[in-house]
Amino acid sequence: MKINANSPEEYISQLPEERQEPFQKLRQTILDHLPEGFEEKMSYGMIGYVVPHERYPAGYHCDPKLPLPFINIAAQKNFIALYHMGIYADPDLMHWFTTAYPLHCKTRLDMGKSCIRFKKINEIPFELIGKLVSKVGADEWIQSYESRLK
Helix, strand or coil, rough: CCCCCCCCCHHHEEEEEEEHHHHHHHHHHHHHCCCCCCCEECCCEEEEEEECCCCCCCEEEEEECEEEEEEEECCCCEEEEEEEHHHHHHHHHHHHHHHHHHHHHHCCCCCCCEEEECCCCCHHHHHHHHHHCCCCCCCHHHHHHHHCCC
């Protein structure tokens, strides 16, 4: 599902009506739990949560003109996706999340390396996502990111 948008609000307004409310709730959950130092902006055609250049001037090593990505949310053809780079980078965080998931959600965890797929949009575990988002601060993420570059 390709959406061309210049803002999170514009992105959400282009979603099918039945996806707008759960997607907005996911966005709000992230905003409510996002540690200081991250910023919401459009990133890679999705809504992204990044470490801005003001805080991390080096930017993303693949393209230093881009801020350091951390979380993205997107509406894909058959699911809503949450991409969380911290899960990909930190085995302890991955273990915590995969252990906690069944306690918050009846559906089976559908996950790639950093992508969590929610096919049943009315069963997104918002409380768990809020906890996940709050677990890694911007400085922690920068340190983790830099340690893996070397």
